[in-house]
Amino acid sequence: MALLEVTNLHAGIDGKEILRGVDLAVKAGEVHAIMGPNGSGKSTLAYVFAGKNGYEPTAGEVRFDGKDLFEMEPDERAAAGLFLAFQYPLEIPGVATMTFLRTALNAQRKKRGAPELSTPDFIKRVREVARNLGVDQEMLRRAVNVGFSGGEKKRNEVLQMALLEPRLAVLDETDSGLDIDALKIVADGVNRLRSPQRAFLVITHYQRLLNYIVPDVVHVLSRGRIVKTGGKELALELEARGYAEYQEEAVA
Amino acid sequence: MTDVKVIKTAAETTLANAFAEARARLPGDDAIAAQREAAFELFAKEGLPHRRIEEWKYTDLRALMREAKPLAGAPDAAARERAKTAGALLGDVETRRLVFVDGVFVAELSDLSGLERGLQIGSLAAALAEGDPTVLGHLGKLAPARDVAVALNTAFMGDGAVIRIGAGATIERPLHLLFVASQKPAATFARSLVVAAPGARAMIIEGYEGPAGSEYQVNSALEMVVGDRAHVDLVKIITEGADALHVSTLAAAVAANARFNAFTFTLGGAVIRNQMFLNFDGEDTVAGIRGATLLKDRQHADTTLFANHIAAGCQSREVFKAVLDDDAHGVFQGRIVVRRGAQKTDAKMMTRALLLSERAEADNKPELEIFADDVQCGHGATAGALDEELKFYLMARGIPAAEAEGLLIQAFLGEAIDGIEHAGLREALMERVAAWLKARG
Numbered sequence: 001m002a003l004l005e006v007t008n009l010h011a012g013i014d015g016k017e018i019l020r021g022v023d024l025a026v027k028a029g030e031v032h033a034i035m036g037p038n039g040s041g042k043s044t045l046a047y048v049f050a051g052k053n054g055y056e057p058t059a060g061e062v063r064f065d066g067k068d069l070f071e072m073e074p075d076e077r078a079a080a081g082l083f084l085a086f087q088y089p090l091e092i093p094g095v096a097t098m099t100f101l102r103t104a105l106n107a108q109r110k111k112r113g114a115p116e117l118s119t120p121d122f123i124k125r126v127r128e129v130a131r132n133l134g135v136d137q138e139m140l141r142r143a144v145n146v147g148f149s150g151g152e153k154k155r156n157e158v159l160q161m162a163l164l165e166p167r168l169a170v171l172d173e174t175d176s177g178l179d180i181d182a183l184k185i186v187a188d189g190v191n192r193l194r195s196p197q198r199a200f201l202v203i204t205h206y207q208r209l210l211n212y213i214v215p216d217v218v219h220v221l222s223r224g225r226i227v228k229t230g231g232k233e234l235a236l237e238l239e240a241r242g243y244a245e246y247q248e249e250a251v252a
Numbered sequence: 253m254t255d256v257k258v259i260k261t262a263a264e265t266t267l268a269n270a271f272a273e274a275r276a277r278l279p280g281d282d283a284i285a286a287q288r289e290a291a292f293e294l295f296a297k298e299g300l301p302h303r304r305i306e307e308w309k310y311t312d313l314r315a316l317m318r319e320a321k322p323l324a325g326a327p328d329a330a331a332r333e334r335a336k337t338a339g340a341l342l343g344d345v346e347t348r349r350l351v352f353v354d355g356v357f358v359a360e361l362s363d364l365s366g367l368e369r370g371l372q373i374g375s376l377a378a379a380l381a382e383g384d385p386t387v388l389g390h391l392g393k394l395a396p397a398r399d400v401a402v403a404l405n406t407a408f409m410g411d412g413a414v415i416r417i418g419a420g421a422t423i424e425r426p427l428h429l430l431f432v433a434s435q436k437p438a439a440t441f442a443r444s445l446v447v448a449a450p451g452a453r454a455m456i457i458e459g460y461e462g463p464a465g466s467e468y469q470v471n472s473a474l475e476m477v478v479g480d481r482a483h484v485d486l487v488k489i490i491t492e493g494a495d496a497l498h499v500s501t502l503a504a505a506v507a508a509n510a511r512f513n514a515f516t517f518t519l520g521g522a523v524i525r526n527q528m529f530l531n532f533d534g535e536d537t538v539a540g541i542r543g544a545t546l547l548k549d550r551q552h553a554d555t556t557l558f559a560n561h562i563a564a565g566c567q568s569r570e571v572f573k574a575v576l577d578d579d580a581h582g583v584f585q586g587r588i589v590v591r592r593g594a595q596k597t598d599a600k601m602m603t604r605a606l607l608l609s610e611r612a613e614a615d616n617k618p619e620l621e622i623f624a625d626d627v628q629c630g631h632g633a634t635a636g637a638l639d640e641e642l643k644f645y646l647m648a649r650g651i652p653a654a655e656a657e658g659l660l661i662q663a664f665l666g667e668a669i670d671g672i673e674h675a676g677l678r679e680a681l682m683e684r685v686a687a688w689l690k691a692r693g
């Protein structure tokens with residue numbers, strides 16, 4: 001049984017159908033990439049997984065580790081091991097990054113029946129993760145994402161992922177807005193977490209990131225459907241030929 | 253003799269009778285007696301403030317105060333005993349406690365030992381009885397005589413704190429004026445005076461609390477002189493019992509190069525009116541006027557601020573945050589006036605209400621009146637619900653809904669509370685906020 005099983009998923013925003021029958025199975029240990037033109041529904045898919053209000057599934061189902069994802073609140077999904085790195089991470093004025101991280105980590109641990117991490121242990125963990133990702137300690141002292149550059153925000157998403165150690169991480173265009181050095185750091189962060197127990201769904205518009213995070217499977221999403229699935233060479237093909245043909249195909 | 257022909261409501265009649273009965277035994281010499289008479293006359297003419305009076309538009313006391321409670325007598329032994337456990341909100345913040353039960357100074361519950369050099373503490377009742385010239389010189393000079401709530405306080409004032417901080421004296425330990433109401437549904441009229449001489453440095457905490465289930469009524473006023481180069485921090489904590497009516501006034505005059513911070517934490521009471529009249533009449537002062545309000549059920553709290561920039565070069569920051577749940581009603585009226593001579597004034601006022609329920613209501617009325625031409629002034633007001641996007645971001649990291657809301661609410665209030673310089677006090681207030689959030693569930 002796959003860790004993530006998506007069957008004939010339909011979903012919409014304000015009654016407008018965006019996802020029109022997505023089928024997808026991601027096994028533990030695998031890295032899948034989802035590529036597709038802008039507006040094809042990649043972020044919608046990610047939000048439906050995470051449980052954002054207004055992104056309503058209308059048909060089909062999503063099972064995560066065998067459980068019906070739609071029966072769970074967003075925080076329960078996170079505690080069960082689902083992580084979404086946001087395409088546009090939000091700024092939370094007045095909430096210190098450290099408070100945010102500790103609250104999140106301990107809330108998840110509590111839900112899983114694990115004891116809360118002591119403050120010194122927590123600080124040690126965060127420092128270590130931050131060092132690995134080249135995240136400045138100074139950044140941790142500020143309010144969540146407030147005054148961060150685009151690249152810093154993306155790196156902060158990866159830091160959260162590394163700290164929370166999810167079973168499935170969905171990375172929504174984590175590469176956009178990153179220069180090549182930052183991209184490598186982010187990719188290193190992901191690769192360090194790769195394990196037989198963990199899976200990744202890497203959403204990207206460009207092939208570039210996939211040079212560093214090598215996927216097992218590549219899907220093309222177009223107009224709310226997965227229209228093609230292949231190996232890592234599919235990403236190179238897309239890079240060379242663009243998305244034009246997939247846009248056409250989906251319309252037809 | 254006062255003219256009582258406009259008095260109409262039961263509460264107004266009760267107050268008139270109470271004044272007629274009490275006037276002869278209220279403390280003070282002839283001049284004070286005359287001040288009381290004049291103040292009462294204003295009340296007799298105007299009646300209780302009501303919604304057609306602009307400053308009281310949202311807090312119609314005539315309607316909200318169905319009856320006036322009898323004047324509180326001297327507190328009994330049981331009330332004094334209960335007052336011992338008051339002020340718990342401050343946790344382990346080290347203060348010098350001055351306790352007032354039903355508005356009356358209780359020396360045996362207060363700490364008057366080892367007063368720092370330059371610090372003088374007394375009670376208003378004693379000062380009036382002795383005819384203390386400093387007190388007589390300041391009393392009623394700062395609080396606006398035209399305000400009826402102030403007038404009632406002046407008419408009935410019995411006791412309160414009189415604090416003098418000598419020139420250049422630094423008082424490390426905050427002075428905690430703790431006004432505790434007893435179980436009796438009575439009316440109290442405390443009047444206090446703080447005079448900080450040039451270069452003095454002190455922190456005053458003004459706390460109000462009382463039992464739930466008693467419809468007691470508090471009308472308290474504090475007049476304050478902040479001398480040249482003095483630095484005074486005032487923190488008012490209103491945690492009255494759930495059925496109390498609380499009206500309190502701060503009137504302060506801030507002299508040249510002084511620093512003045514006033515923070516109000518409003519959390520408890522059925523009807524609360526917190527009014528501030530601030531005169532920046534010396535040049536180059538720096539002031540931070542802030543507040544955090546948390547209301548639920550059918551609570552009503554009105555913060556009304558009048559900041560009067562008279563002298564040039566003064567800076568003031570006004571930040572007021574209100575969190576309103578259930579059927580609560582929060583009011584903020586802030587008026588900044590910049591007089592002709594107050595060039596280079598830098599005044600910025602911001603007020604925000606966070607509505608946690610669709611039934612909660614916020615009225616925000618910031619106003620700027622500028623008569624000088626070289627100033628930097630601005631104001632902003634917002635009212636809205638919690639940001640769902642932010643809540644989702646927190647939940648997507650595993651934080652349950654209630655906790656996510658709590659973090660956002662604490663962050664929202666933090667912007668005001670962080671203006672308090674005393675770290676221990678900041679934490680104590682944040683803890684009270686956390687307890688409020690926890691009770692919300």
Ligand SMILES: Nc1ncnc2c1ncn2[C@@H]1O[C@H](COP(=O)(O)OP(=O)(O)O)[C@@H](O)[C@H]1O
Nearest residue numbers: 013014018036037038039040041042043044045
């Ligand atoms: N909040 C929203 N409200 C209405 N339409 C939206 C919203 N978000 C996305 N859409 C629409 O849904 C479609 C898919 O968008 P999205 O999932 O963001 O695509 P992608 O991430 O692949 O660029 C687009 O047509 C977009 O305009």
Ligand SMILES: [Mg+2]
Nearest residue numbers: 042043087173
């Ligand atoms: Mg997108």
